[in-house]
Amino acid sequence: MRVMAQMSMVMNLDKCIGCHTCSVTCKQAWTNRTGTEYVWFNNVETRPGQGYPRTYEDQEKWEGGWTLTKNGRLRLKAGGRLKNLMTIFASPKQPSIDEYYEPWTYDYENLTNAPLQEHTPVARPKSLLSGQDMNVTWSANWDDDLGGSPALAAADPVLAKISDKVKLEFEQTFMFYLPRICEHCLNPSCAASCPSGAIYKRSEDGIVLVDQDACRGWRKCVTGCPYKKVYFNHRTGKAEKCTFCFPRIEVGLPTVCSETCVGRLRYIGLVLYDADRVLEAASVTDERELLASQRSVFLDPNDPAVVREAEAAGIPRDWVEAAQRSPIWALINKYEVALPLHPEYRTMPMVWYIPPLSPVVDVVAETGEDAEDPGNLFAAIDTLRIPVEYLAELFTAGDTVPVTAVLKRLAAMRSYMRDLNMGRDADASIPASVGMDEASMYEMYRLLALAKYDERYVIPSAHAEQAHGLEELATECSLDYDGGPGMGGSGPFGEGSGVNDPIAVENFHMLRQRQTTDTVADPSTRKARVNLLSWDGKGAPAGLFPPRSGTDGPHLRDPEGPSGETQPLPAGGSVPGPAGTGTEPTGTPPTGTPPTGPARDDDAGAGR
Amino acid sequence: MNTTETLLWVVIPYVCLAVFVLGHVWRYRYDKFGWTTRSSQLYESRLLRWASPLFHFGILAVFLGHVMGLGVPKSWTEAVGISAEAYHVMAVGIGAIAGLCTLVGMVLLIYRRRTVGPVFRATTRMDKLMYLVLAVVIFLGLWNTVAGSVLNLGGYYDYRDGVSVWFRSIFLFQPHPELMAAAPLGFQLHGMAAMLLFALWPFTRLVHVFSAPVFYLWRPYVVYRSRSDRYGARAARPGWERVDRPQKVR
Ligand code: HEM
Ligand code: SF4
Ligand code: SF4
Numbered sequence: 001m002r003v004m005a006q007m008s009m010v011m012n013l014d015k016c017i018g019c020h021t022c023s024v025t026c027k028q029a030w031t032n033r034t035g036t037e038y039v040w041f042n043n044v045e046t047r048p049g050q051g052y053p054r055t056y057e058d059q060e061k062w063e064g065g066w067t068l069t070k071n072g073r074l075r076l077k078a079g080g081r082l083k084n085l086m087t088i089f090a091s092p093k094q095p096s097i098d099e100y101y102e103p104w105t106y107d108y109e110n111l112t113n114a115p116l117q118e119h120t121p122v123a124r125p126k127s128l129l130s131g132q133d134m135n136v137t138w139s140a141n142w143d144d145d146l147g148g149s150p151a152l153a154a155a156d157p158v159l160a161k162i163s164d165k166v167k168l169e170f171e172q173t174f175m176f177y178l179p180r181i182c183e184h185c186l187n188p189s190c191a192a193s194c195p196s197g198a199i200y201k202r203s204e205d206g207i208v209l210v211d212q213d214a215c216r217g218w219r220k221c222v223t224g225c226p227y228k229k230v231y232f233n234h235r236t237g238k239a240e241k242c243t244f245c246f247p248r249i250e251v252g253l254p255t256v257c258s259e260t261c262v263g264r265l266r267y268i269g270l271v272l273y274d275a276d277r278v279l280e281a282a283s284v285t286d287e288r289e290l291l292a293s294q295r296s297v298f299l300d301p302n303d304p305a306v307v308r309e310a311e312a313a314g315i316p317r318d319w320v321e322a323a324q325r326s327p328i329w330a331l332i333n334k335y336e337v338a339l340p341l342h343p344e345y346r347t348m349p350m351v352w353y354i355p356p357l358s359p360v361v362d363v364v365a366e367t368g369e370d371a372e373d374p375g376n377l378f379a380a381i382d383t384l385r386i387p388v389e390y391l392a393e394l395f396t397a398g399d400t401v402p403v404t405a406v407l408k409r410l411a412a413m414r415s416y417m418r419d420l421n422m423g424r425d426a427d428a429s430i431p432a433s434v435g436m437d438e439a440s441m442y443e444m445y446r447l448l449a450l451a452k453y454d455e456r457y458v459i460p461s462a463h464a465e466q467a468h469g470l471e472e473l474a475t476e477c478s479l480d481y482d483g484g485p486g487m488g489g490s491g492p493f494g495e496g497s498g499v500n501d502p503i504a505v506e507n508f509h510m511l512r513q514r515q516t517t518d519t520v521a522d523p524s525t526r527k528a529r530v531n532l533l534s535w536d537g538k539g540a541p542a543g544l545f546p547p548r549s550g551t552d553g554p555h556l557r558d559p560e561g562p563s564g565e566t567q568p569l570p571a572g573g574s575v576p577g578p579a580g581t582g583t584e585p586t587g588t589p590p591t592g593t594p595p596t597g598p599a600r601d602d603d604a605g606a607g608r
Numbered sequence: 609m610n611t612t613e614t615l616l617w618v619v620i621p622y623v624c625l626a627v628f629v630l631g632h633v634w635r636y637r638y639d640k641f642g643w644t645t646r647s648s649q650l651y652e653s654r655l656l657r658w659a660s661p662l663f664h665f666g667i668l669a670v671f672l673g674h675v676m677g678l679g680v681p682k683s684w685t686e687a688v689g690i691s692a693e694a695y696h697v698m699a700v701g702i703g704a705i706a707g708l709c710t711l712v713g714m715v716l717l718i719y720r721r722r723t724v725g726p727v728f729r730a731t732t733r734m735d736k737l738m739y740l741v742l743a744v745v746i747f748l749g750l751w752n753t754v755a756g757s758v759l760n761l762g763g764y765y766d767y768r769d770g771v772s773v774w775f776r777s778i779f780l781f782q783p784h785p786e787l788m789a790a791a792p793l794g795f796q797l798h799g800m801a802a803m804l805l806f807a808l809w810p811f812t813r814l815v816h817v818f819s820a821p822v823f824y825l826w827r828p829y830v831v832y833r834s835r836s837d838r839y840g841a842r843a844a845r846p847g848w849e850r851v852d853r854p855q856k857v858r
Contacts, residue, residue, distance in 0.1 A: 081825050088821075089660040090649065097650050097726075129651060130725030192829035195821030203834035216819045217644035234730065237646035 002275040003299060003310040005319055006186065006206035007244060007268065007459075008350040009255075010331045010338045011179055012448060014358050014410070015263035018145065018177035020044050022257035022266075026181075029256045030243065035235025037103030037128050040140055041242035042257045044179045048156040048390065049143045052180075053099040056228040057342065058157035063093045064226030065189050065345030066282065074283050074346060076193055078223050084193060093223045097234075101139040103128040129234070146175050158393045162386070174359030174387050178394070181257060182229040182242035183341065183349030184208045186273065186297070187282045190241070193224025199239070204462070205270075206350065207244045215239050226345040252461035264451055269326030269458040270319060271350070272299040272310060282346045287397035290343035297348070298333055301326070322460035327447055328352070335436075335444045337406045339395035354448070355395060355403055357410040359387040372418045374430050377411035409434045409444075417445050616800070617785035621778055624807040631810030632818065645816040651726040655716060663713025669706035670749070673699065678775045682768045692766075700757045707750040714739075714746060738812040741805045748798035756794060765792050771799065 026042040043052045051057060059065060063078040078084065078093055106123035114121035127134040143152040153159065184201075188208050191199040198214035199221055201207070210221075210230070217237040221230040230241045245255035249268075253259065258266035274297055281293040299306040301323035310320050323329065331338040331354065338352035357377075364380045365371040381388065381404055388407070392400045416430040416438075431441040447455060636643065649656055677699060685695055718739055721727050756765055774787040788796060809815070 085821065085824060089664040090653065090657045092657070094649055094653065096653055127726075130729055132725055188830060191831055194831075195824040196819065197821075197824070197827055197831045200831040200833040203832045213640035213643075215644065216816055216821070217647045218821065219647045219649060232647065232650050234648075234650045234726075236641070237644035238641070 001299075001306075001309050003272050003306065003313045003315060004203065004206065004275045005310075005315055005323065006184070006271045006273055006350055007249060008184065008206075008271050008328045008352070009181070009258070010267040010328050010352045010354065012263075012265040012267075012354040013176055013178065013356040014354065015265035016044070016177040016179055016356075017263055018044055018046065019262050020141070021260050021262050022179055023140075025260040026242075026255075026257045029245070031240070033233075033235075034128075035233040036231065036240060038097065038100045038140075039231040039233070039240060041229070041231075042179065042181045043140060044177050046141075046144050046146055047176055047178050047394070048149075048153045048159045049146070050152060050155050050157075051178075052140050053095045053228050054138075055099075055155060055157050056095070056226075058160075059226055059345065061093075062095065062223070062226070062228070064224060064228065065347055066187070066192075067346070068283060068285065072283060072285065074187075074279065076189055076224060077226075078193065084220060085195060088195065088218055088220065091219055091223055094219060095222070095228065097129065098138070101142075102134060104134055104136060158390060161393050161398065162389050174362065176356045176359060178341075178353075179257070180227065180229070180341070181255075181351060182208065182225075182244070183227055183347065183351045184242075184244055185350060186275075186278045186294075186348035187346065188225075189345070189347050190221040190225040190230050193220045194218070194239075195220055199230075199241075202246075205246075205249065207246050207249070208241070209243060209246070210239050210241055212238055212240075226342065226347065227349070249459055250462035252459050254457040254459060258457065264456065267327040267331060267447075267451075267456050269328040270301075270323040270460070271326060271328050271332070272301050272306060272315075272320075272323045273297045274299055278348060282348050287344040288399040290346065291340065291396050291399070291402055294340060294343060294348055295333060295336075298329070300333070301329060316460075319460045322458050325458045327456060327458060330444075330447060335409065335440070335447075337409055337444070337448075339402065339406060341395060342397075343395075344397040353395060354410070355391045355406055357407050357414070360384055360407060360411070361414075372415055374412060374415040374433070377415065378408060378433075381407045381411060405434070409436065412436070413441055413445050413448070416441055417449070613785040613789045616796075617774065617788040618778075618783045620800070621783075621803055624803040625778070628806040628809055631807075632815065635810045635815060643815055643819065644813070646730070646813050648721075648727045648730060651730070652720060652724045655720040655724070659713050659716035659720060661713075662709050663717055666706050666709030666711075666713055667746075669702065670710055673703050673706065677768060678772045681772070681776070695768075696757070696766075700753060703753050704750075707746070707753055710746055711750055714743060718743070734812050738805075738808060738814060741801060741808055745798065745801045745805050748794060748801055752792075752794045752798055756792065765795070767791070767795060771795050 023040055023042045023044055027040065030036075030041055031039040040052060045051045056062060056064075059077060065077050066074045067077040069075045076084065079087070104125045104127050107126050108123045110121050111123055124133050125136050126132065142148065146153055184207055186206070188199070188201060191197075191201060191208060194215075195218045196214055196216045198211045198216070200209060200211060202209065215238040217232075217239070219232050219239065221239050221241075222228070222232055224230070225241075230239050232238075233240050245253075245257075248255060248259075254266070254268050258268055277297050281297045282290075284290060284293045299310075301307070301310075301320060307320055310323075311317070328338075332352055337354050339355060340349045340352050342349070360377065360380045361371045363384060364376050369376045371377070388400050388403055389398075391407075392398050392403045396402045412430045412434040416427065419426055419430075426438060428438050431438050436444070682692070686692065721731055721735070721739070752767075770787045770791045774784050774791075777784040777787075788799060791799075
């Protein structure tokens, strides 16, 4: 047994209202840069729908993930190592920008600058890739809320696996949202596809990261990941992916998407697993066994033998305790209501989902029957083949038995709790009918329905003695890195060349000179951004609003605002340093370049 | 050995090679982040699918050809029983095919760079300069092969007795510039352009060649990085030195 800890997430799909807050805040924190316009570390797809990028689930087409060879060994679906290298010069299975969408902005300037004319001037869409006018024909959520169905939803690869007859009834019956982030897989095929070995799994918490200094832009990981959660930054030529907000996790904060989730449906916690058994579990012959085999890899954190082994493996005591309180462990192995997304890709994904009962409830309610009556619900789960089959294609490689079991548990909880809430006597037969006792059903209800903050997120902070092993902890002097202050910016070899800034510098200190722009298209201001990664909800993060001209003279720009929370901005955008416009020593008050009006972005660019 | 000869075939080569070596060291230290292929496949892949493999397989064959032709003395190949004629036929044959693939691939790549909007917009000034010099080198090299060895324009010249010896002499630190001075103009220009390319190399996207990921064939599929990898990355703060305790090796 080789115990390892994995930071993982469970999402309760019943609660997702499809508001996309998670996507937007994630983007604001991580990918609001040129080159990552189309990059959504977190995206929310309407199901049925094509997903993002389009039809990514069709692995016959995209060849992501793993497959079993005839002799029962795992092999990358896109081909073995040699084939991977031989196709390096032009990757045969990489989605093009059309499968995502061509990012664009609008020519807003035209609204104010257009000469007097008969027709109202318009802000034309301009491609952020070519700079030319473009027609907007697709984007990240073009088929949101079944928009464009049935034409668009019919291309859903998951739907295609269910028989044709089903499709038609189906659009009338249900729809739900599927928020997705990187799965931080136990057996990540992205890492396995990376020729440089730049993608690694952190042995402390299992977060899968791309080493930006080691990535050489071979872009093979994009093909490798079946969930298409590695994106290619087309400006820097490097792969980027969801980081599980590791700078937040390390200090005990949940990810940005979880923190801001309106439905409060995300759970974060540790899972202990046996690293020696991962490969074996991922190689079971029958796809439908994968759910069970993955569950069996997880170790019971309350088992003294496991605790002993965990300690021997160097997992700190408080991490083991956190694993014992982990909502993830409870939802996956104790209540058995969480299921993995597409286990058939054999990457052992670690973001699991509680399938939505709402489609079933809706149907029962529509018929005028009591949608909280266990009998009605159970009968509906059994007869509503379509949603159940669809969910099974998503979560259990097509096996409806586990999905039905989960839905029945959720239905039972609903009915059981109704009695309690109505002040009636609890009916112990309801939990019993789904193999639970009353106490655990109530606990499950607490976890699912009340979901207090500290129950949803059980995140032990990283250890000081591990600080150097974890990427770039904020406790280190932010200027203490190769090249030091004044470097950064864009070097002479194109976008992003030169020494890059450690994330700790970039995010925690919210470099002032990056936060003052209102153009997204101009590459010279590419580093300008508002960063929400370390925003605690108080005050306004620097750069959120453009400086007010006139009133906002240098005299008002002392480094600490009245509340000490807002960071005032130098209006010059970035202060050109000796080596381009780089990292300004944090902590030094801004030099207070006076506002120069709309031209300010240009002088920022001049140094580059 | 006159001054011009020395300047052209001793000083300039050494300067260029020094820039090549030191440039790479510097670039790697200063700019690990910029060390990438800058793949443009996201923008366009229909042309790239043909152009890039054609170019790359071609240029890799050409590279191997140069290793053979420049690196291996004629006496060695003859010692293993390859006659000069057989070698010549083989080299010119393979060289011409590989060169042609490279050329076609490169023309397609350049065409794509220029005509596909997003690709052109992502093209840096360095890219343009690099392509210019690369194209000159490749064109002259192919010209030498075809015009010199196939069509026999300007008489027969065995570069293995001239250019190759000069090339090796550079690395043996006993340069023979007179050999280059005696070579046909085509070879001189090709050599000079190549030197220029070497000097440019570390400052272009061509650095990606040096990270050709051959180790991928042997390394374990999934890379783990553990904290112990980073011990000693910097001195511990006073009072925070690590206490060594037996740790299970992962
Ligand atoms: C040795 C192994 C090599 C590997 C693995 C390799 C790999 C690559 C890759 C993956 C790309 C990006 C293609 C794309 O997606 O846009 C690329 C581009 C390029 N490579 Fe290489 N390369 C190698 C050697 C070379 C050599 C020897 C040269 C020339 C001397 C070269 C010149 C180029 C050029 C000019 C481009 C840019 C193509 C464009 O216009 O987009 N490569 N290479
Ligand atoms: S989901 Fe994440 S960890 Fe898994 S293969 Fe894709 S990028 Fe890698
Ligand atoms: S923020 Fe929460 S509720 Fe809103 S779309 Fe994201 S996951 Fe769903």
